Amino acid sequence: MQNLHPRDRFISNFSKFEAGLNGESKSPFHELRKKAISKFEELDFPTTKNEDWKYTNIAPILAHEFNPAAGAALTKKDIEPYLVPNLKVNLLVFINGKFRSSLSHIYKQRDGVVIESLAKMLKTNPELVLKYMGRYSGLDNGFAALNTAFADDGAVVYVPDDSTVDNYIHIMNLLGSAGENALAQPRNLIVAGRNSKLKIIESYHSISELENLTNVVNEVVLGENSDVEIYRLQHENMSSFQVNKTQAYQQKGSTYTHYSVTLGGSIVRNDTNTVLDAENCTGNLFGLYLTEGRQHVDNHTFIDHAKPHCQSNEMYKGVLDGKSRGVFNGKVFVRVDAQKTNAYQSNKAILLTSDAMIDTKPQLEIYADDVKCSHGAAIGQLDDEAVFYLRSRGIGEEHAKRVLIRAFANDIFETLTSDELHEHLNHLVFEKLK
């Protein structure tokens, strides 16, 4: 096994996976998986020769062998540290990619609201899954194809028209297994109907110190005038890997807000995309990454303005310490008919050491003329004068710098509506900067 090409290793795992499916391998959903595995065979894993992966070499990930690990025995007490304190949530817990109902808790919802695991939905209501899954996230790179090929569990959230979900939904992913590198490939589907409202927390944590790999694909579908907020927290151990693709699709008048907070992980690659495919949509993408040691965090975003009268805001901030490396590639695409588009994008990064590195590529591709698009990127250090100001008031240098970094990072959280979440994220940032 060890000598096999990484691609072939995964392909040979597929037949094992297929054999374990029993009767389900005849289902229409499995056709999607089969299509994906042959696409994966064709695409292989991306290399740095691929423009979208230019700055992220995934060879260190593929040097490891990963196994879909068995579930660990955890109690409700064990998962407490991963919860947002004092925040009432509908909790979905996934351990090594598999739904654990004994640890999850879902409040009673309005009629028609679905908050369920993908594994169960494939048995009880595969039509609903098939109606949406795989239609928004294409099989455009090796990781997305691989995820689709092995998709068997994840979260499915469906909110019917004119409805809402009480409280946040927290999709908690725990990964780790004693003695081997664990692999999880969660596949989440979030569908918000017309005039619906939905808030989701998506968090990733490690329960072992080994090199685990999470390869996630999220599909988010926003109906007319719906409002969806997603908070992604990546807080794994410092040797784990994550490849995350979150593809949103927006219908008329919808508002999509995505926050990405990356604190942990050895190599993290996020593709956060949205298509504004009708008038009057708003897309907001915010991100914060704090890195140290040899961490490598790559944020790719793609905002596709397909129709007129839409607006998008994007702000990503990074603080890089140690020998860490940050990548930001933000693409704003304005299609031919997307007149009256307003798109704003900004990326700011602070380098704290001479060994840290940042590569950024804010990219505009515009095919309509009546638009206002701008992007800004700035890379620098903490303002000497601000440090001096604090020091002249008797604050130590270390402390002064920390205060300034926190202030820099806090910008991203300013628009958060939940105090509990704000407090929690702030606390995590504080801990990370210690």
Added chain:
Amino acid sequence: MSTEVSNVEELAIKDYKYGFQTDIEMDIVPKGLSEDTIRLISVKKGEPDWMLEWRLKAYRHWLTIAKENEPKWANISYPDVDFQDIIYYAAPKQKPELNSLNEVDPELLRTFEKLGISLQEQKRLTGVAVDAVFDSVSVTTTFKEELSKLGIIFCSMSEAIKEHPDLVRKYIGSVVPYTDNFYASLNSAVFTDGSFCYIPKGVRCPMELSTYFRINTIGTGQFERTLLIADDGGYVSYLEGCTAPMRDENQLHAAVVELVALDNATIKYSTVQNWYPGDSEGKGGIYNFVTKRGACRGVNSKITWTQVETGSAITWKYPSCILQGDNSVGEFYSVAVTNNRQQADTGTKMIHLGKNTRSTIVSKGISAGKSNNSYRGLVRVHKKADNARNFTQCDSLLIGDKCGAHTFPYIEVANESAKVEHEATTSKIGEDQLFYLRQRGIAMEDAINMIVNGYCKDVFRELPMEFAVEAQKLLSISLEGSVG
């Protein structure tokens, strides 16, 4: 040139005004590319052996990369170029070995006159020394004597290879090696002529040096090679202008320009490029695939690229600065205008290697008609480049709803003391600005011209006077008929 261009009537000429072909007997090497073609070029030019060796090395390297075909990463599309279907050498038959302008073939002189760079006029009125490149062989060089008094060498590349082989050998390929890229390799193998300039220590070149390229013979690829060296404390301002006759086939232009600035030297390189862009259906026009790069080798050296790109069916070039010396400065000012079906993928690279290096990028893109205009730039700060500073401003203006404007800025920073800023905006011409001008009785087309000229002012300001005037006129010709 300035007197010619300032003639108001010229503005009324809407089509490509340089579309005429000069009938002069040409000495042409048959179409096709092989080692024999290269040997023939070398022999015809009477080059020393080392030059031929270098060409052949480049050609062999090109063959190895040609297998993988041409680079395709730029945001442009065009049919494959058939490199066997190009004439690699075309020279006027009687190579004039002349001492004065009076001996030059009058037909040739008339061509230049039509271009608005009558050599005599130049000599008399403007004080600009011109090294006119007519297809592949440099015809005559003015002001050479005056310059040589100061020790400045300004001549054609083929002359320099013969007269100053040590200088050429030392610097050629040192900034753009023949292995650099597909078109640089090709150029190194088959280049026919170009300009060479050497500014000795402590000399400030008293006049603007200028060269005019013109592609004349059908199916000629223009592969010129320019090398500019400013020794310690030297200063030179160099102007390059380009025109080509109107013709249906696409013509390939793959030039290489190398600049070397040593300690405390300054080089200012300005280009106005108005090659034939093809007709409104995108038929014909020049493919302009150029490698331009400057090396700030010495401390406190400075290289400024200023370009106004209005022509060519496809423009694909990135004048770059390698900031090696401490405290060196790189600047890039660009206006790129595309109309009809033109495509431009242009920008710059600023590679910060030395300490306290600074760079400024100002890029103004204007797209009209069905054209596409991309800015692609790289700012790289190396680990050892302490206190590097970059400011980038790239704006795009869209005229009409069928065109595209794109920016692909790459920023790579590996030093914590670097300050890098990038700003980009894309918008259309402000309606309130247009309204303001219109209600004061200014015609739509004139109003757009005024606004666009204002928008480009940051760049035009950097151009030498003669060019600034021409650039503004070119802009209005390029945008002719873009108002729908």
